[in-house]
Amino acid sequence: MMSKIVRTQANFLYPLILIFGFYIVMHGHLTPGGGFQGGAVIATGIALVVVAYGYEKIKRWIKKTHLTAAEGIGLLCFIITAFIGIGTSFFYNFLANSGLIFGESIPYGINPGYLNTAGTLPIMNLAVGIEVLGGLGAIILYMMAYGREVSE
């Protein structure tokens, strides 16, 4: 556990980092970013809290089993979304330009960007974001849990 200044900063920054990560994930088809980058940003927030509070306190709030479960669920959603379009081909974008959710079409060329577009891409971004956040968070927690024991 670090000093009170670091802990107060971590309390203040942790929700902002989570919101920024989910913003990057959900706007992956409009702005630079996507599932991998947003998941890495959220895992950075987990690393900040673990460093500020120490593993012994944080392991009651963030559990490794939840993170590995999130990783598996993300990968499963990704594969299922890819399999739904198998009537045409694997990874077929069946929602684009269809009028359903995320199904609006966009004008060709430079435009200001509309969130309700791009078909299956935002769904895959969200699935991969959940997977990367679970994977990197689980790696951080595993290393904090078992690598620390050597120095004692």
Add this chain to the structure above:
Amino acid sequence: MIFNLPFITVVIVIMFGLYAMVFRRNLIKVVIGLDLVESAVNLFLVSLGYVKGGVAPIYTNAPSTDMVLPTPQALTLTSIVIGVATTAMLLSFCILIYRYYGTLDTRKARRLRE
């Protein structure tokens, strides 16, 4: 010559990484050398797809439609995530080796432990 400065940087960083992988005895430094080579390859891919005067291949409020090549950027994205995964794997193996042998020196950790 000098306009190829990113490729020259790639060569220098790759040579530093190979030096660390071959001549250093500490396993952590070997992992750092592998990461250097990985970063150099990522820089090589990105600079291979650069078009002079191009902008990032995103149409949202883009300043122009002269865009750099998007495929090397997508493959670099794949390469970065795989690099993170392999680095985590190697560092966890380093932790295991330190636990079993008590050292990270490659000359001492080479023997078979009964």
Add this chain to the structure above:
Amino acid sequence: MRNIAMIAVFAILLSFFMYIALNPADFGYSGEGLNFGHPRFTDMDDYFIHNAQNQTASNNVVTSIVFDYRGFDTLGEATVLFTAVLGVGLGLRMLRGDEDDE
């Protein structure tokens, strides 16, 4: 002796890479070899840039390549990340048999 041999190998590699990177045969962008800012083959990328907005309705061409045109790459990458986390967990769990919160 071993060090001298390795240094010779390094010198050969360095000169070879530097010859490719400096590209001394081409000073005037005639299109041969590596030229920063002037890629040689751009047909596939031009197709992606011009058709990604109509085919996938996405403004970000890189995202449409990663998740749509080259989805198999991303599937393999996600599998590699999953396997790496599995390997880290299995390897580090060998250190201490009984963990309290598992």
